[in-house]
Amino acid sequence: MALRHALLAALLDRELSGYQLSKLFDLGASSFWHASSQQLYAELGKLEADGLLTGHEVVQQGRPNKRVFALTDAGRDELTRFTGAPTKPTSIRDDLMVKAYAEQAADPDTLIKQLEDRAAQSRAKAEFLAAQLEKLRGDKPEADFLASADNVGPYLAGTRGKMYHDDQAEWCEWAAAILRHRTTS
């Protein structure tokens, strides 16, 4: 029920092809939602059937043709409805937290490695998102951009994504340090 709205949101101020959307929703790059390409194309089909967006074939030379999707008025209305409707908080479901919880059953060294690897991944992703944010706000200071820009949504969402990954990296390193300390003493 929510990938629908994530797709509509991504198409709010531009047209994108299925493939471009699949890059935007990629696990390693998405700032606000993730989905596999298979899931995306399936959902795009449903959204088109429901009249929330329209697809146009674009003929290309030198590479496969693509279908570019755009929001319809109905799609925009649906997004407006969605943003105003209460939804229940998204639940936490993180495999790393399960691993940390199960620390007693874990081999300390491999668990520490898991945490350090994830810390590195999150650091990289936080940096990537920081670069995206910088690009979005251009040369303005953040406060000016947020006060005056005409589309701040992606910036708000990107900021949350960056916070998440900064925290994740920090926590992973903190937890790894504690476990390391416990094994050496």
Added chain:
Amino acid sequence: MALRHALLAALLDRELSGYQLSKLFDLGASSFWHASSQQLYAELGKLEADGLLTGHEVVQQGRPNKRVFALTDAGRDELTRFTGAPTKPTSIRDDLMVKAYAEQAADPDTLIKQLEDRAAQSRAKAEFLAAQLEKLRGDKPEADFLASADNVGPYLAGTRGKMYHDDQAEWCEWAAAILRHRTTS
């Protein structure tokens, strides 16, 4: 594939009934994983069938009988394997981030209300988790507890949960303030 391990982790140092587990994995109270009771009971059945845990009927007076589950050696081994195996990072999928991203299509006032409501929920949950952490560490300072306690896993996971909700609340309030400022100017 991961609810399995979350359940095994929860049963690592104690026996719990399905109902107790359903409270632990409740959306409003879970610090490290969430699942509905239906999903839980289904998964508990599979885990028992796979020999990763055993259930014992406990007869009670004055209330329905219950089944209490305990880890088997195979279950503990599976947890050890899981904690050492690399897993891909959990993806971000948060309805609020989608709503923020779609700010352009949103009615400002209702979106602001959504953000403020969620901020309040996250504040409450962060407080709840803070109380749990305090209970876990007893009267010791955190550093002493983490260095000397025999089961720090739940504390590590709970800390991440608290960070998540502290951040969520902070971001929601920040985003709401920006949107409010943009509507009044």
Added chain:
DNA sequence: TATGATTAGTCAAGAAATTGAGTAGTGGGA
């Protein structure tokens, strides 16, 4: 004395997400 909350679950239907493989053309590097 009826009403709702709490304990302790079960059943079934459907939607959402994952896993794994496959197609087919183009461009670039060893």
Added chain:
DNA sequence: TCCCACTACTCAATTTCTTGACTAATCATA
């Protein structure tokens, strides 16, 4: 010149998760 990566998708099977309803007893409250 061969192989790999990239663009741009599709198909099928399976697992996971959600939604909504239902049973049935006890306890506290109004």
